[in-house]
Amino acid sequence: MNLDFETIRPSLPYIMEGIPTTLKVVAVAAVIGFILGILLSILKISRIKPLNWIADFYTSIFRGTPLVLQLMLIYFGSPQILGIQIEAFQAAFLAFGLNSAAYISEIIRGGILAVDKGQREAALALGVPYSSMMLNIILPQAIKNILPSLVNELISLTKESAVVTIIGLGDIMRRSYIVGGETYKFFEPILFAGLIYYVMVMVLTILGKVIERRMRRSD
Amino acid sequence: MIKIDKLKKNYGKLEVLKGISTEIGQGEVLAIIGPSGSGKSTFLRCINMLETPTDGQIWFKDQIITEKKTNIMKVRENVGMVFQHFHLFPHKTVLENLTYAPMKVKKLSKAEAVNQARELLKKVGLADKESSYPNRLSGGQKQRVAIARALAMNPEVMLFDEPTSALDPEMVKEVLDVMKSLAHTGMTMLIVTHEMGFAKEVADRVLFLDEGLLVEESAPEEFFSNPKSQRAKDFLEKVL
Numbered sequence: 001m002n003l004d005f006e007t008i009r010p011s012l013p014y015i016m017e018g019i020p021t022t023l024k025v026v027a028v029a030a031v032i033g034f035i036l037g038i039l040l041s042i043l044k045i046s047r048i049k050p051l052n053w054i055a056d057f058y059t060s061i062f063r064g065t066p067l068v069l070q071l072m073l074i075y076f077g078s079p080q081i082l083g084i085q086i087e088a089f090q091a092a093f094l095a096f097g098l099n100s101a102a103y104i105s106e107i108i109r110g111g112i113l114a115v116d117k118g119q120r121e122a123a124l125a126l127g128v129p130y131s132s133m134m135l136n137i138i139l140p141q142a143i144k145n146i147l148p149s150l151v152n153e154l155i156s157l158t159k160e161s162a163v164v165t166i167i168g169l170g171d172i173m174r175r176s177y178i179v180g181g182e183t184y185k186f187f188e189p190i191l192f193a194g195l196i197y198y199v200m201v202m203v204l205t206i207l208g209k210v211i212e213r214r215m216r217r218s219d
Numbered sequence: 220m221i222k223i224d225k226l227k228k229n230y231g232k233l234e235v236l237k238g239i240s241t242e243i244g245q246g247e248v249l250a251i252i253g254p255s256g257s258g259k260s261t262f263l264r265c266i267n268m269l270e271t272p273t274d275g276q277i278w279f280k281d282q283i284i285t286e287k288k289t290n291i292m293k294v295r296e297n298v299g300m301v302f303q304h305f306h307l308f309p310h311k312t313v314l315e316n317l318t319y320a321p322m323k324v325k326k327l328s329k330a331e332a333v334n335q336a337r338e339l340l341k342k343v344g345l346a347d348k349e350s351s352y353p354n355r356l357s358g359g360q361k362q363r364v365a366i367a368r369a370l371a372m373n374p375e376v377m378l379f380d381e382p383t384s385a386l387d388p389e390m391v392k393e394v395l396d397v398m399k400s401l402a403h404t405g406m407t408m409l410i411v412t413h414e415m416g417f418a419k420e421v422a423d424r425v426l427f428l429d430e431g432l433l434v435e436e437s438a439p440e441e442f443f444s445n446p447k448s449q450r451a452k453d454f455l456e457k458v459l
Contacts, residue, residue: 126368127293127372128323218310
């Protein structure tokens with residue numbers, strides 16, 4: 001195997017400039033996914049059946065079709081749906097956010113159901129209203145238990161964000177591919193992109209462990 | 220203070236409560252006893268509507284709490300409850316367990332809530348535990364915190380659902396002592412319990428439930444020395 005990083009060395013900064021793009025997509029999508037995921041999970045555990053159906057239908061759509069297809073539908077379909085061509089960034093935020101909300105809502109639903117039923121009763125017996133009970137008593141305990149799964153979801157999101165290449169966003173993946181096209185050397189730049197993704201995932205893993213340790217201080 | 224009229228509760232076809240009526244006066248201490256499966260806990264849990272009665276009515280002061288239009292959350296502010304398994308909030312410190320509901324529900328300022336919480340912790344003998352998390356406490360300590368948490372809402376009635384059943388034997392006394400001193404302050408208390416000695420000593424009246432019916436209702440001296448019904452006699456023979 002003969003690796004030649006000399007040829008692409010001038011292009012390495014160009015590839016690294018894709019990091020903010022990737023991080024931006026991941027961060028915004030994670031926030032959308034988390035907030036929408038909480039709302040969906042609350043619909044899923046509601047006693048009102050139609051609310052369960054809506055949330056389950058939502059999840060089935062976003063889990064039942066490929067993410068890359070959802071991204072393309074949103075980006076290329078926006079002129080026909082909204083009457084305007086949305087920007088690639090907006091399409092990426094939406095597609096990744098809506099998609100990960102489906103997965104996160106399932107994770108949170110499981111977390112809520114795993115919280116001891118007595119917690120709910122104790123809060124109710126004290127006269128605490130439903131919304132406060134959920135926000136202050138149930139969700140903090142649920143999220144503590146599902147933190148590893150949430151970190152996992154964030155890691156998936158980071159790696160899958162490479163799909164935005166397809167709608168022309170200049171992320172790490174697309175830039176390394178462009179460098180490959182220009183130098184006729186694909187192996188090295190893509191290997192370099194792989195290294196960046198790996199480091200980012202490692203940072204997330206360590207961060208997750210730190211947060212987990214902090215949340216376990218009440219044990 | 221509380222009036223219960225023909226209270227019924229079914230779970231599907233299973234009749235747990237088959238029409239129970241009684242009245243509880245201000246400051247009265249009631250011991251609710253009976254074999255397991257007799258409906259004692261369900262009866263208690265109907266009084267703050269943790270269980271929705273199938274039929275019958277419950278008055279709390281001049282309000283019919285079993286009616287749909289009653290704001291049950293408002294009623295619950297005045298009815299404290301202590302559970303067999305404590306149900307402290309594990310992610311909050313002891314002090315936060317005591318201040319959370321008063322601040323959230325009664326809109327007390329933090330300073331007021333903390334002052335009051337410290338006062339209560341002193342009363343239950345746990346002043347030094349305010350910054351501990353529940354998992355660091357023994358069962359008896361947890362239950363005393365749970366009692367203090369319920370008292371922090373300044374309730375007019377306290378419901379106890381087998382408060383010592385999940386405790387190691389050597390911790391039962393510390394919890395019963397707290398309850399005893401609470402009874403001496405004139406608190407209205409309904410206690411589902413298997414502690415016959417405690418019931419005899421502290422209760423003003425004993426309710427004996429069996430198979431969803433209120434079989435016997437009398438003063439403890441009378442109930443324990445001279446039970447009227449055969450079922451109460453059989454029960455007492457087994458537990459005493």
